[in-house]
Amino acid sequence: MSEKGNRMDGSEAATGARKDAWAWHPPLPLQGIPVFVWPPRPLAALKYLVSVAFLGSVMIPFGALAIVTWTYLQPALERCAQLQADWILQMYARNLALMLIVAGGLHLYFYTFKRQGSERKFDLRDLVKTHRRFFTGNQVRDNMLWSLASGVTFWTAYEAFFMWAYANDLLPYYLDWTAHPVLFVLMLLAIPFWASLHFYFIHRLLHWPPLYRIAHAVHHRNDNTGPWSGLSMHPIEHIIYLSSVLIHVVLASHPIHILFHNQWNTLGAATTHTGFECITFKGIPILNLGSFHHQLHHRYYHCNYGNQYMPWDRWFGSDNDGTPDAVAKMRERRRAVPRPATT
16 A cells, blocks of 8 residues: 555545554653663563563463463374374364454454553554455455464464374473473473564565565555454465474473464464553553554564564664654655565
8 A cells, every 4th residue: 555645545534544643652762671681681671571561461371371272172192193184173173263262352342342442552543444455355354364264274283283293202302391390481481582583584584575575465464453463464474474383393392382382473463463552441551462563563664573572673773663763764764665565
């Protein structure tokens, strides 16, 4: 979609909202988290790791979900020794239900029933109901198609591979949590940071023009995001994006780590693309969700390829901290580097 002039898309025409306006944003300039900083700030890092933003919104909910999934919703490993449709389809149905509950639930809460109004909403515009770049012209239906038909399929395929490998003792290490509880927890804590490293570099790759045109453009149809936008990707991108879980082939891990890792990459994508910073109760934030850092990427494209868990964007000069000066530099960069066409 062209950004020249003051033309509006369907959502702008309906709401009167300008594309370059924000309904809300966190204090600017955006600050990275104090974990990978120099000189080290150990007390600040510890404070972040036990904060609502990380412990309360990432580790506890996603860790608890992975444990529940492994305990009650995962086919027994003995069944996984042979690649058979029954247990794989059981896992697919479980993952499909989880995506419907998380992404669908957030969409209903924020966009259908509007339970939070515009409180902590980044973009003034509504999600697009009519535009030719989306499947049947509708952003949500387009996003659901890619997320459920392709995203859940490849999510399940990666998990099925690991469960089959564990069942056949093909992986070099099985991390028993009862024997190594500290290492077990440290591995869980490390997953979001490893995923951050992986995401930055594969995301830069996905912005390589040929790969962008055939794959990543599907995700960037969403310059204003909602919960279903997070996993709305071309199958090629799903394979690349979800491949960060392959680190567990060489690291001591437990199936819970696999489930946590994949659920963070998939269900976590739904939460971080919600378009709202958090769920609030009587105006008080209670659960962090959306990322304004990544919202800036969806608007400006040539910045913020990673996330704030690791400062790769700052190290490689692609950081946009949301300030007018940073935005002006991004606009200069956009004029200098042609924006790939979306499909």
